[in-house]
Amino acid sequence: MTTVAITINGQKHGPSEIRDDLTMNDYLRENLGMTGTKFGCGAAQCLSCAIIVDDPDGTSHTSPTCIVPAVHFNGQSIRTVEGHAKDGQLSVLQKAFIAHFAFQCGYCTAGFLNEAQVLLERLAKTPLPRANLETTITEALDGHLCRCTGYVKYHEAVRDVILADAARYLV
């Protein structure tokens, strides 16, 4: 057992004693009841379980939760799908996912949302040549599996968010 404290969507959870082999996915879903983060494969292959980890250097990355113990996140700050909307207002990306009919069953949506959000934040710091946009989106999202949509509308939604604020994301 390890004492763990994790900041989730800006809110501190813990310190609390948890099993060393409890996955982060189960910590979120079973211990905290935060079921927006999904369980898909338990093998870090589909990434429906991915969350955002905010690193101390100001950058962020996504991480699967289904195979990573919760204790690994001790002291870290993470974001989940439940944290994207602020004060009842959906994020630009959430709005774009809806407007593009990007998802169908929606079970992979949290993972795509987190991955695309990290991409946006990365591009805001390191803008991209327009010519590389589609390839960059494909590379960023390619780890995420979706069985319903064929991915097209997810990609279009992310692309359109970037193109709509080209001065911010593109060089």
Next chain:
Amino acid sequence: MQPSRRQFVKWATATGITLSLSPMATAASVPFDAHEILPGEGAFNPAVAGAGRIDGVAKVTGAKLYASDFRASDMPGWPATTSHALLVRAPDATHVYIGMDLARLSGSLKPSMVVTAAEIDSIGLTVPAFYAGDLFCPVGKTPLYLGQPVALLIFETFDAYDRARLALRDNTFVKFGEETGPVSMPPFAAFRFTRVAGPAPDAPDVYSPIMAGWVSPGKIQNTELPVWAPFAKETTKPYGEAARHGEAIRAELSADNPNMLVLDRQFDTQSIDPMFLEPEAGLGWYDTNSRQLELVLGVQSPYDTTESIAELLGKAKAPFKPAGIHSNYAHMGGGFGGRDHTPFVLYIALAAMFFPGRPVRLAHDRYQQFQGGIKRHAIKMHSRIGVDRKTGKILAFAADHVLDGGGLANFSASVATVAANAALGIYDVPRADVTTVALHSRGVTAGSMRGYGTLQTMSAIEVLVDEAAVALKLDPIDFRRRNALKQDGRTLAGNRYIVSVRTPEILDKLERHTIWQTRADQKSRAKPGFLVGTGVACATKDYGTGADCSNGRVELGPDGRIAIWNDHTEMGTGVSTALANRVALHLGGISDQVAVAQVGAFDALGMITSGDSYAMDQKTQDSLEKNPRWVPAISSATSASIGAHVGTHAPAEAAKVIFQFGLWPAALLLWKIAPTDPRAKEFAKAQWKNGELTMAGLAPLPLKMLAATAHARGLVTGAVAHSFSRWEWSRARFLLSGVQYRAEIDALAVRRGNGPFQRLDRVSVKFPPTDNNRIGTSYTSMCGTAVRVEIEKATGILKIAKAYSVLECGQALVPDLVLGQAQGGFAMGVGYALLESLPPFEGGPGNGQWNLDRYLIARGSDLPLHDLEIEMLPPLPDEKPKGIAEVVMIPVVPALLNAIHDATGRRFQSLPVTQSLLKGALA
């Protein structure tokens, strides 16, 4: 329109168990329905402006929506703590099962309850016929199939469950003894479909299933496969007749006829997993005080699921027989057929009954989902096609299909017949003979999955005709055009489609597309080390099953708000959004409360049913229909691409009633048009524009004003309707507001103002004739695909450079949803053609060791994300919605195979065509 209004007790079944859907709300907790009825009264509704789905906000905010999201603490009135069950399955089906060694689960890991065949043996369960086969393999027997359950282990805490699950991961604790070989069982079904056309296109058929009925050879002798040739003394007369014609067709194909090209080919398809992203999960709680079994489930077949659980427990001894069952059905994280009549739900009910008083969650992980989830049938197809060398017309076709049904019957018989009836694809073939048999095997149970046999057999025919065209030096599209079934042509069963047949337009579109037009140029310009090829294919897929039900309840509030209840389920296809849009065509506004997966919200209709609608004779139906409450079936699963056509039908009919008997008379009052004025009957001329009812020369009337007037004047403000389709809809007349109202429904209830719903006895009814059960399919939609592939010779890596699919769906209720289905179908087709495969037996998913690290589905980088063009043909005048969720996947597979042939010169006759196969072929 509050959820509390939905409190009711549904129907008492023969089991004596009451089935209900009453929410268990308390002041402090959120009712289950509040999670599931979307977007919720007054909530932001993206669908209003056509800019999103009804469930859009819930899905981007991580709302609790799926069965796997719910725990006991989320359920009002339930105990707060959730226990957890583990379903242990057999990884071996050739040795005697001798028990489990649970020694590794000591101390706190020890399960609180172990349920095996021994525990259920004496309690009087009644396994519904559909799921026939031991629920648990008893000790001393060889498992019927790989992945057959052997035990439920129930743990009080999540920690104990989770640690035990990991400790048991390798399956070696399930012990086996003597080798017996697999259990042998008779085939699940065997049929023969034979048609001999008349001497001229307009002449009646000489023989067809429509004329003579569907025939089966029956059990002729003890062999693995049926003996299809006729033995007059050993088979029934109807079968002998089919066989006589069939064997004549085969003799024609075998004859040495220089004028006829005959191709004789084998085409094999593989087993795959639906791989919906949410593994099956659910909750059960047997409340020992009320003796009520509470359930949270996610299935495509809610009505049948509730009834099956009632049947399972209906004759059980105390304390295993609940007094009532209350089911909550959640949205699903994908379905694709794999959640249609899944046996998984039976084990949730058992877990709850064996751990009374404590809520139990049963959830597959992905290994377990691969091990126990429903699979697609692998089919071996031997086909022969005869083509007139002069005319390029197909003269005859014969095929023999062998389906691997796996361990339980499930839908194997149905898949086999659908597959057989699809064997001719889009073509008009005057003489055809198709045998099909669905075998039991020790493989994981196969059942419903997107494409449902059609995917397999149409892939085979589309590859075959492509080869025939090449052999005859005919353009593949021209060859298809010559042979395509016309609007009035007859299918293999001998019936005509009753919906539009738009194959010629689709073929024209394919032919004119740049992918096809530039195929030679692109091939010649292939980069060094690469091969380029182009392929096309065209498919048609039935939607509907021949016994489809639609239940709809629509209520209009005095503020103009619309609420919709429907029995179809939301697995991602967007049926809830389609419902809102179809109802809006009649009521002028988008609902902000759409409740799907309802099985009891139509209680006001007081329907009863009896008999088997598939097998019923006309005399029986004529007799039964005299009872104004009788219908051939009450509710059906959301499957067979029926969401748009069937699912939305009854709600649309209910909305029409509200319009004609509520909003229209309200409009007349507001416009001060007297009932005697000729304009009073011209409701069909009225149109909704921007939420206002418009009529030439009259002031537009907002929906809100009309709704308020309808309520104030006691006009019709709510309607509940049911209809049944056996390849055509029921039709009935009802006396309503002094007129005989005729509609494509068979049960109706209405409310006036805020009053209660009152059932209206139908004045007359015309159910579809029982002879329609001989139809193979009557509703169909078409899709064509063209693809260009680039294959690297050294590695076998295939890239889809460009793709185009053109489809027709009648009236598209929500075009973006149709587009999404087509894009998703394309991806699933790519996976099936190039990536996905499950070994059938040992080494396959039944061993519990499969996950997405070895089962590959299409990723974004496998697809032409920016070079996939989808075109929808505009609907024909007054054309209703057609189902397309399956057909969009089908032509993708043979188009890819045909493109691979064009690139490599090699015809692959089995799936999938993997990179390593390509590399080997090109070496």
